[in-house]
Amino acid sequence: MPQRPRRSQDERSDETRTALHRATIRLLLDRGYSRFTTADAAAAAGVSRGALTHHFASKEDLVVRSVAQDLAGVTEGLRVFLAEGRGRRRGPDELVDHLWALMAGGLFYVTMEYLPEARHNAPFRERLLPVVRDFHAALDALWCSVSDAHDLDPAEAQVTLNATLCLMRGMVAQSVLKPDESYFAAMLDHWKAHLRALFARSAGAGDIPGPSHAGRHHSPPVPNPEVP
Amino acid sequence: MPQRPRRSQDERSDETRTALHRATIRLLLDRGYSRFTTADAAAAAGVSRGALTHHFASKEDLVVRSVAQDLAGVTEGLRVFLAEGRGRRRGPDELVDHLWALMAGGLFYVTMEYLPEARHNAPFRERLLPVVRDFHAALDALWCSVSDAHDLDPAEAQVTLNATLCLMRGMVAQSVLKPDESYFAAMLDHWKAHLRALFARSAGAGDIPGPSHAGRHHSPPVPNPEVP
DNA sequence: ATAACAATACAGGCTTGCCTGTTTGTAAGT
DNA sequence: ACTTACAAACAGGCAAGCCTGTATTGTTAT
DSSP, X not given: OOOOOOOOHXXXXXXXXXXXXXXXXXXXXXXXXXXXXXXXXXXXXXXXXXXXXXXXXXXXXXXXXXXXXXXXXXXHHHHHHXXXXXXXXXXXXXXXXXXXXXXXXXXXXXXXXXXXXXXXXXXXXXXXXXXXXXXHHHHXXXXXXXXXXXXXXXXXXXXXXXXXXXXXXXXXXXXXXXXXXXXXXXXXXXXXXXXXXXXXXXXXXXXXXXOSSTTOSOOOOOOOOOOO | XXXXXXXXXXXXXXXXXXXXXXXXHHHHHHHOTTTOOHHHHHHHHTSOHHHHHHHOSSHHHHHHHHHHHHHHHHHHHHHHHHHHHHHTTOOHHHHHHHHHHHIIIIIHHHHHHHHHHHHHXXXXXXXXXXXXXXXXXXXXXXXXXXXXXXXXXHHHHHHHHHHHHHHHHHHHHHHTTOOOHHHHHHHHHHHHHHHHHHHHTSSSOOOOOSOSSTTOSOOOOOOOOOOO
């Protein structure tokens, strides 16, 4: 047993809360909302049930705050990805691949777990609304940076990039009961072509935004990494 | 109390099962899978719990068979809609509006209720797989009839129309926590333009497939009718 | 400095309510 | 008569919230 290094109260609380946040998202992904119990969350986080009830008023409170933390991490990751791309001359294909890896890698599976609960549980929904509002606002800001960098029509780019995420949400949802890799690969390729057309329409210098036909049909095969 | 008209055993069974099917879908839509109980389903159908257990081996059995019935009704309704359109010269806008009314009117909300369960409950998923496989096969057949009627490239139309549904799935999912009508209307208009381009590319006589700019921004405002 | 006190962090048992599958009993059709 | 359709009570399990008890950290008065 290692000697406890005398953490401050705030440190203790932060560590406990973070452990519970991560365990919650993990369990939502692995077992789903209906199978998710506060006891399991505490056990997975390595803390007691009492610790959980001390920091979180209810199961809903735990989930809402865990989701908020998770989404904050997602926007930050996306911001970094786009900032990196500022230097290199990345086209829409890489963006699609990145977003798909993100969504199909667990992000939207987690969302699908709490959406039904949000639909039927008004207090829960009310607490989630500002969380997702902020998330969508952050996304819109990121889309603006994309349309800026590539000299696109901002309004059109906004709609198109949000549609990209909607398409992927639908694809991930369908993937639960449609185990057909090629089906989704073809759809992503179709969408990449659509985005290339949008990017090519831009008034910018005639740079080639990405592979126009050569590099098709190699969308990444739905990985299943863990969501942080 | 009306005199019982002496129904045959098969009639009795059919009526009971149908009532339970309809009640199940209704309750899934109204209260969600986690709040859905077999007792409520029986009560909503106006039968006893004993009747339910007699006709359905388990809760999962009830849900799977109810969903199968529901999807059969959906394909039939879609078939009729497309058959009607054969005479008039309908463009993609009407198809989008119809599909959106269908999806946002409850169909995909119901789907969102059982998808998480399917993701975590292997036996349940195995029973659903053939059901949705048949549904998707029926859809593909319908898409073929569309590409035939409008002289489109079959493969391209297939992907595009399936993408239409995926987009709408994502939109309906997002609509749970994003109460922004205009956001979705703009997205549908964007997609209609995309489909008009596809339809216009067809080798057919230069008919105008639909309003190219005039009639935009009037997508139907997410009705919420009951799913049969 | 340090002892007393206060506040916060954590631990775990208990209770209550609910839901599913089962079983036993009754009525309607063949 | 005998099978099928329906009815309702029963039993077992499980999970959320509550509550009481303990340990650790922070504060203040001497």
